[in-house]
Amino acid sequence: xxxxxxxxxxxxxxxxxxxxxxxxxxxxxxxxxxxxxxxxxxxxxxxxxxxxxxxxxxxxxxxxxxxxxxxxxxxxxxxxxxxxxxxxxxxxxxxxxxxxxxxxxxxxxxxxxxxxxxxxxxxxxxxxxxxxxxxxxxxxxxxxxxxxxxxxxxxxxxxxxxxxxxxxxxxxxxxxxxxxxxxxxxxxxxxxxxxxxxxxxxxxxxxxxxxxxxxxxxxxxxxxxxxxxxxxxxxxxxxxxxxxxxxxxxxxxxxxxxxxxxxxxxxxxxxxxxxxxxxxxxxxxxxxxxxxxxxxxxxxxxxxxxxxxxxxxxxxxxxxxxxxxxxxxxxxxxxxxxxxxxxxxxxxxxxxxxxxxxxxxxxxxxxxxxxxxxxxxxxxxxxxxxxxxxxxxxxxxxxxxxxxxxxxxxxxxxxxxxxxxxxxxxxxxxxxxxxxxxxxxxxxxxx
Amino acid sequence: xxxxxxxxxxxxxxxxxxxxxxxxxxxxxxxxxxxxxxxxxxxxxxxxxxxxxxxxxxxxxxxxxxxxxxxxxxxxxxxxxxxxxxxxxxxxxxxxxxxxxxxxxxxxxxxxxxxxxxxxxxxxxxxxxxxxxxxxxxxxxxxxxxxxxxxxxxxxxxxxxxxxxxxxxxxxxxxxxxxxxxxxxxxxxxxxxxxxxxxxxxxxxxxxxxxxxxxxxxxxxxxxxxxxxxxxxxxxxxxxxxxxxxxxxxxxxxxxxxxxxxxxxxxxxxxxxxxxxxxxxxxxxxxxxxxxxxxxxxxxxxxxxxxxxxxxxxxxxxxxxxxxxxxxxxxxxxxxxxxxxxxxxxxxxxxxxxxxxxxxxxxxxxxxxxxxxxxxxxxx
Numbered sequence: 001x002x003x004x005x006x007x008x009x010x011x012x013x014x015x016x017x018x019x020x021x022x023x024x025x026x027x028x029x030x031x032x033x034x035x036x037x038x039x040x041x042x043x044x045x046x047x048x049x050x051x052x053x054x055x056x057x058x059x060x061x062x063x064x065x066x067x068x069x070x071x072x073x074x075x076x077x078x079x080x081x082x083x084x085x086x087x088x089x090x091x092x093x094x095x096x097x098x099x100x101x102x103x104x105x106x107x108x109x110x111x112x113x114x115x116x117x118x119x120x121x122x123x124x125x126x127x128x129x130x131x132x133x134x135x136x137x138x139x140x141x142x143x144x145x146x147x148x149x150x151x152x153x154x155x156x157x158x159x160x161x162x163x164x165x166x167x168x169x170x171x172x173x174x175x176x177x178x179x180x181x182x183x184x185x186x187x188x189x190x191x192x193x194x195x196x197x198x199x200x201x202x203x204x205x206x207x208x209x210x211x212x213x214x215x216x217x218x219x220x221x222x223x224x225x226x227x228x229x230x231x232x233x234x235x236x237x238x239x240x241x242x243x244x245x246x247x248x249x250x251x252x253x254x255x256x257x258x259x260x261x262x263x264x265x266x267x268x269x270x271x272x273x274x275x276x277x278x279x280x281x282x283x284x285x286x287x288x289x290x291x292x293x294x295x296x297x298x299x300x301x302x303x304x305x306x307x308x309x310x311x312x313x314x315x316x317x318x319x320x321x322x323x324x325x326x327x328x329x330x331x332x333x334x335x336x337x338x339x340x341x342x343x344x345x346x347x348x349x350x351x352x353x354x355x356x357x358x359x360x361x362x363x364x365x366x367x368x369x370x371x372x373x374x375x376x377x378x379x380x381x382x383x384x385x386x387x388x389x390x391x392x393x394x395x396x397x398x399x400x401x402x403x404x405x406x407x408x409x410x411x412x413x414x415x416x417x418x419x420x421x422x423x424x425x426x427x428x429x430x431x432x433x434x435x436x437x438x439x440x441x442x443x444x445x446x447x
Numbered sequence: 448x449x450x451x452x453x454x455x456x457x458x459x460x461x462x463x464x465x466x467x468x469x470x471x472x473x474x475x476x477x478x479x480x481x482x483x484x485x486x487x488x489x490x491x492x493x494x495x496x497x498x499x500x501x502x503x504x505x506x507x508x509x510x511x512x513x514x515x516x517x518x519x520x521x522x523x524x525x526x527x528x529x530x531x532x533x534x535x536x537x538x539x540x541x542x543x544x545x546x547x548x549x550x551x552x553x554x555x556x557x558x559x560x561x562x563x564x565x566x567x568x569x570x571x572x573x574x575x576x577x578x579x580x581x582x583x584x585x586x587x588x589x590x591x592x593x594x595x596x597x598x599x600x601x602x603x604x605x606x607x608x609x610x611x612x613x614x615x616x617x618x619x620x621x622x623x624x625x626x627x628x629x630x631x632x633x634x635x636x637x638x639x640x641x642x643x644x645x646x647x648x649x650x651x652x653x654x655x656x657x658x659x660x661x662x663x664x665x666x667x668x669x670x671x672x673x674x675x676x677x678x679x680x681x682x683x684x685x686x687x688x689x690x691x692x693x694x695x696x697x698x699x700x701x702x703x704x705x706x707x708x709x710x711x712x713x714x715x716x717x718x719x720x721x722x723x724x725x726x727x728x729x730x731x732x733x734x735x736x737x738x739x740x741x742x743x744x745x746x747x748x749x750x751x752x753x754x755x756x757x758x759x760x761x762x763x764x765x766x767x768x769x770x771x772x773x774x775x776x777x778x779x780x781x782x783x784x785x786x787x788x789x790x791x792x793x794x795x796x797x798x799x800x801x802x803x804x805x806x807x808x809x810x811x812x813x814x815x816x817x818x819x820x821x822x823x824x825x826x827x
Contacts, residue, residue, distance in 0.1 A: 059640070248673070252499060253789055303641060310646065311644075335559045
């Protein structure tokens with residue numbers, strides 16, 4: 001019996017439907033690994049993409065955290081084509097067009113790290129799982145940064161480090177999903193060494209007071225390596241508890257140690273307190289071994305320097321960036337930030353702003369938000385026009401290499417912001433090192 | 448003994464001892480003799496660490512004294528007491544800001560934001576005298592801190608804490624801790640989170656050559672302001688004790704601390720006196736804060752840093768015991784300083800960070816009521 005069916009058969013619909021579905025799915029199927037259709041917090045068809053800014057909003061670093069947050073908000077504005085464009089006007093090479101990222105508007109959520117590793121991880125996890133962030137960023141403590149970086153690798157979400165200066169961040173604790181634009185303790189030592197030699201000579205005896213956590217340890221090691229390389233003796237190196245407040249019991253042994261230089265491997269409130277108290281103990285007026293006693297603060301922050309008042313005058317250290325730099329990138333950022341908020345940005349604000357732009361630009365370059373492709377776009381990326389001269393994001397350890405500033409507390413500030421005088425812009429070549437010296441493994445691209 | 452090894456230093460030392468004996472200078476002889484046995488640097492270090500401990504202990508004792516006064520009289524565990532210390536410090540900051548209200552000279556080379564150099568009006572109007580007044584802002588701020596802290600203390604007690612007298616200690620802790628956080632955040636909103644430099648007057652900004660005074664050598668120096676703080680703490684502690692011991696008001700308060708009901712039955716409004724004691728405790732904490740600002744540039748969180756240690760001091764001293772609080776404050780301060788000596792840390796690494804809690808555990812095991820604790824206080 002011939003049965004002639006006219007019109008649309010059920011089989012035909014199924015066949016056609018299958019063919020159509022296969023055809024539509026083909027680009028994503030064949031290019032799945034390139035465009036990462038299936039990855040955590042894929043923005044998909046959403047008109048926006050969300051970043052997480054996890055900074056200290058409470059605790060001793062709250063002011064620095066607030067400045068970081070200002071910079072992040074400014075970066076979001078510029079990425080979305082609002083404001084004066086900031087560093088989008090100077091960054092080279094630039095893929096961003098000032099209309100968002102890959103056609104999506106950038107949005108953000110914020111969190112409070114409280115400068116505590118567990119609180120920072122909890123906040124970051126909330127951002128990733130609840131807010132669906134595609135990238136998160138923040139800073140002000142290396143311990144906190146390393147904790148967040150590990151989480152980033154576990155969760156498959158890129159973490160762009162803010163202010164973290166420990167060698168471990170891009171050394172033994174480096175992660176494929178973590179990137180650092182800020183300089184590190186090794187670079188501080190390498191930049192500071194020649195200046196210390198020129199200012200203080202080769203025959204010195206140094207006493208270290210060191211914050212007892214990852215950043216302090218690596219900074220002490222790097223500065224010791226540098227000063228001992230100059231021929232200096234190390235009289236002693238003493239660990240001090242984080243947030244000790246009163247450092248008198250650690251400063252008094254310095255008086256009789258025979259040391260003629262005190263190196264304060266302290267940051268933030270610890271630096272303010274230990275420096276203030278060291279000056280009160282008369283160390284800066286002292287003569288030891290026939291030389292003027294000197295104090296060195298290897299990592300400076302203008303925000304923190306305010307807290308130490310007059311005590312910072314003439315004291316040497318290093319900093320990642322300073323608002324007084326005259327290159328086009330620095331000036332563009334200072335102009336945008338200054339006009340927006342009425343005061344100059346801190347080095348923490350600068351690194352956070354740059355990190356946000358670099359991530360966004362990498363997505364644009366990769367043509368996807370798929371993390372392994374974004375990571376590959378960042379690895380080995382060389383850029384200019386962001387302050388600090390030509391900069392390389394080294395692929396081997398995700399550490400940026402750029403010029404480092406040696407500064408000293410300004411003896412005669414021209415304004416309330418003019419606290420640090422740039423003594424020398426140390427070229428990138430002088431602070432470079434072999435990535436293998438600090439060990440560590442980046443880990444896989446696929447989280 | 449290695450000190451007799453015949454080094455030039457040791458020979459010189461024995462020469463000094465001989466000369467001390469010959470000249471009859473017993474004090475210097477004792478110092479030189481101890482140096483001979485323990486070595487120069489150990490004696491220097493011990494003397495300096497003792498001073499550090501007394502200094503630190505002075506701060507602990509002042510805060511703990513106020514805490515104990517409040518607990519002993521009102522029975523309230525006041526977790527906002529650290530905030531009172533911090534408010535005192537910010538009285539000094541406020542006075543400094545007031546005295547340095549300035550004319551702003553704009554830096555014309557900066558165009559992206561307002562940058563200026565500040566010239567205080569006091570200096571413009573009064574020249575050198577103005578500079579001196581600004582220089583003395585911390586001592587001047589004591590004059591402001593006394594009435595301000597008294598008012599804050601009374602307002603805190605009358606406005607909030609009195610409503611919790613009949614509540615459990617847990618509820619009192621929760622409400623006072625909450626109050627401390629509110630105060631902290633208010634200060635942070637007004638002054639920022641960064642520490643604010645509040646230097647001592649120039650004349651006492653440096654160090655005193657205590658080594659020369661004690662016959663320990665000119666290398667041994669100690670900051671003038673810390674010595675002043677130590678003397679100040681002693682005066683305040685003695686003042687509070689004298690007030691309680693030698694005035695009628697103090698006698699009634701002490702009687703109230705022993706047996707509140709009986710004092711009430713005698714027709715004395717003990718509650719009103721206890722409120723004044725709360726104000727007094729606030730003043731003591733505030734003054735401790737004012738005087739501590741040159742040592743520790745104040746920030747909104749400084750009270751909380753001291754509070755935990757001060758509670759340990761109160762418990763070790765014995766709940767409700769004023770003498771115990773003072774003794775424990777100095778004892779723990781001194782132990783903390785000695786535990787930080789490199790010689791001690793080389794034997795017991797990290798001991799400086801746990802010594803206070805370790806001693807607290809031992810004392811509470813041996814004397815569960817603390818050093819001078821009274822039976823029946825916080826035991827029901």
